[in-house]
Amino acid sequence: MLLDRQAGWRLWPQLVARADAPDLIRDQVARSGLRGRGGAGFPAARKWQAVAAEPGPRYVVANGDEGDPGSYADRLLMETYPDRVLEGLALAGLACSATAGVVYVRSEYPQALASMREAVARARADGHLGRGVHGSDVDFDVEVAQGAGSYVAGEETSLLRSLAGLRGTVRLRPPYPVQSGLFGRPTAVNNVETLSAVPAILDRGGDAYARLGRAPEAGTLLVCLNERFVRPGAYEVELGTPLSEIVYGLGGGLPPGRTLRAVQVGGPLGGFLPPGRLDLPLLASALDSAGVALGHGGIIAVDDTVPADALLAQLWRFYAAESCGACTPCREGTRRGATDPQTASADGGLLTLMATASLCPFGRSIPRAVRSLVCALAEDPP
Numbered sequence: 231m232l233l234d235r236q237a238g239w240r241l242w243p244q245l246v247a248r249a250d251a252p253d254l255i256r257d258q259v260a261r262s263g264l265r266g267r268g269g270a271g272f273p274a275a276r277k278w279q280a281v282a283a284e285p286g287p288r289y290v291v292a293n294g295d296e297g298d299p300g301s302y303a304d305r306l307l308m309e310t311y312p313d314r315v316l317e318g319l320a321l322a323g324l325a326c327s328a329t330a331g332v333v334y335v336r337s338e339y340p341q342a343l344a345s346m347r348e349a350v351a352r353a354r355a356d357g358h359l360g361r362g363v364h365g366s367d368v369d370f371d372v373e374v375a376q377g378a379g380s381y382v383a384g385e386e387t388s389l390l391r392s393l394a395g396l397r398g399t400v401r402l403r404p405p406y407p408v409q410s411g412l413f414g415r416p417t418a419v420n421n422v423e424t425l426s427a428v429p430a431i432l433d434r435g436g437d438a439y440a441r442l443g444r445a446p447e448a449g450t451l452l453v454c455l456n457e458r459f460v461r462p463g464a465y466e467v468e469l470g471t472p473l474s475e476i477v478y479g480l481g482g483g484l485p486p487g488r489t490l491r492a493v494q495v496g497g498p499l500g501g502f503l504p505p506g507r508l509d510l511p512l513l514a515s516a517l518d519s520a521g522v523a524l525g526h527g528g529i530i531a532v533d534d535t536v537p538a539d540a541l542l543a544q545l546w547r548f549y550a551a552e553s554c555g556a557c558t559p560c561r562e563g564t565r566r567g568a569t570d571p572q573t574a575s576a577d578g579g580l581l582t583l584m585a586t587a588s589l590c591p592f593g594r595s596i597p598r599a600v601r602s603l604v605c606a607l608a609e610d611p612p
Contacts (some may be wrong), residue, residue, distance in 0.1 A: 231430045231442075231450055232423070232466050238313025239358050241432050242320055247366045252282060252572055254470070255325040259428065261436030261449030267303075267524045268293055268384070268421030269496070270591075271514050274322075274428075277418050280408040281326040284416035288328040291412065292319045292421045293389060294335040294342065297381040298497030299548075301528030303452035304422040306464050308335065308342035311426065312349035316372060318425030320358070321432065323370050325477040326418050330371055333422075334389055337377040346374045381552035385590055386411075386419040388554065399554040400590040421526075429519065444470025447513050451527045455481045458531035467512065474508040476529065489534040492606040496525025498548055499595035501534070501602035522604050523595065538571070538607045549596050559584045560593025567600075575600050 245251040260275035281288050292315060296304040307315055319331045333350075335343045341554065350372050353359045361369045375393055382388050383398035390412050392398035411417025427449065431439045440448045447469045453476055455462045460482030467476060477493060484490050492502045501522025503510070510516050514524040532541065546567035555561045563584040567574035574580055581597035588594045 231439075232307070232311075232426055232452060233367065238311070238315075238317040238429065239353065239356070240317075241429055242317050242358055243364045245321065245432070246363050246368050246370075248526075252325050252327055255321055255428075256282075258432055258436035259325070260312055262360070262427075262431045262439035263436075263443075264427055264431060264439065264601075265447070265449075267423040267427075267451060267526065268423055269499075269523065271524075274424055274576065275325075277408060277420070278322060278325040280406075281328070281416045281418045284409060286327065286329065287415055288326050289393060289412045289415055289417040290319055290323040290326055290328045290331045291386075291389070291393070291417060292331065292333040292422050292425050293384065293386065293419055294333060294339070294346075294422045295377045295389060296336055296339075296385040296422070296526065297384050297552075298499075298528050299495055300456045300530040301454050301526045303454055303464055303527060305336075305339050305342050306452070307422050307426050308333075309345050312345045313353070314426050314429055315346070316349050316353055317418075318428040319372060320370060321428050322418060322420060322425060324368065326416075328395060328418070329369050330373070332393060332412070333372060333374045333392060334377055335374060337379045340476055343374065343376055350374055380467070380554070381589070382554040385592065387590075389419065390417065395446075397554075400555040400592070402589070411594070423526075426501055443468050444511065444513060445596055447515065451512065451524075453480075453512070453527045453529055456528075456530045458484060458525070458533055460485055460605060470511045470513055472508070473503070473510050473512060473529075476512065477508055481531075490531055491534055491536070492532040492603070493528040494528070494532060496523045497528050498545060499523065499592065500525040500528075500600055501599050502606040503602070504606040507606075512564050521598060521605070541607075542575060542600070542603060543568075543571045545600065546574065553592065557587070557589035557593060560588040560589065560596070563588075563593065564596070607610065 265271045378392045387401045388398045550564040550568035585597040
């Protein structure tokens with residue numbers, strides 16, 4: 231569905247002329263069960279309804295600040311299917327009665343940045359963007375912004391501060407972005423993959439999309455397998471697919487002579503599973519019960535060439551480098567972890583403090599990821 235060759239901007243000219251388009255779009259997306267693919271998993275239609283209920287002007291933002299090591303789904307979509315990303319953003323804008331949209335592209339993705347800017351220029355030339363789109367009374371335009379080079383800028387409040395020219399740090403909620411987002415106005419922030427699914431949902435119907443996956447988690451997800459697999463790459467799979475089928479079926483397992491010790495799911499804030507737990511389905515609820523998070527769908531194989539101590543130390547260094555420093559538990563906790571990863575990983579008080587008192591999901595998710603790595607490697611010793 232996400233990786234087929236269907237061209238973009240097929241539905242937009244028809245829907246933009248319909249007075250009932252906002253309600254129609256929200257209804258079909260609600261029927262589909264589409265949730266955010268960036269990690270939070272919030273229902274897309276509910277977010278758009280909340281923005282539409284606020285006074286204008288309103289904004290929609292495509293979050294392309296894909297920072298998880300080993301994840302490249304958004305990059306693939308922006309580089310290869312930029313028109314689909316833009317049409318998804320425009321349809322979200324119509325559902326929210328927004329007048330402008332922004333595509334926020336990770337600074338480390340120069341090709342994606344160029345591809346999106348070229349697509350916006352084409353869309354304007356073809357009359358898809360601007361004032362009175364296709365002779366309707368709808369005004370909608372899109373700008374493309376380059377990211378600030380910060381992992382935490384992928385969090386929606388940090389991203390919106392970055393777009394406003396401020397330092398990309400997390401802010402307290404409430405108010406939520408749907409009430410006070412970009413420039414203090416109601417804003418819907420959706421992941422690139424989430425928006426890319428919208429044209430196909432509206433084309434085929436929300437009920438058809440809802441039949442994919444495993445209830446209550448409907449649809450598909452792009453999973454990215456790292457270079458340690460026999461067949462690395464990006465694969466679109468239905469939610470609920472067993473991890474073993476992805477790791478050994480699609481990915482082909484590891485090359486001869488290598489032993490799988492653990493699988494990282496959902497990026498550095500997701501978690502690690504030992505080979506014996508790969509019977510779990512690719513569902514946020516099932517993974518959460520196992521102590522890991524689905525996240526953005528990256529799957530990294532850890533083989534027997536990777537020393538456990540080195541992996542743990544690298545994880546803490548990443549956390550320390552990417553913490554925005556806005557809150558003490560995360561700022562000081564990650565520094566302690568980078569200085570003495572073994573001691574910090576065994577300090578239940580420190581991990582509990584970070585999990586309960588950190589300002590945003592970055593700091594709150596670190597203890598779960600660290601604990602899962604320690605447990606996964608303990609279950610499958612070298």
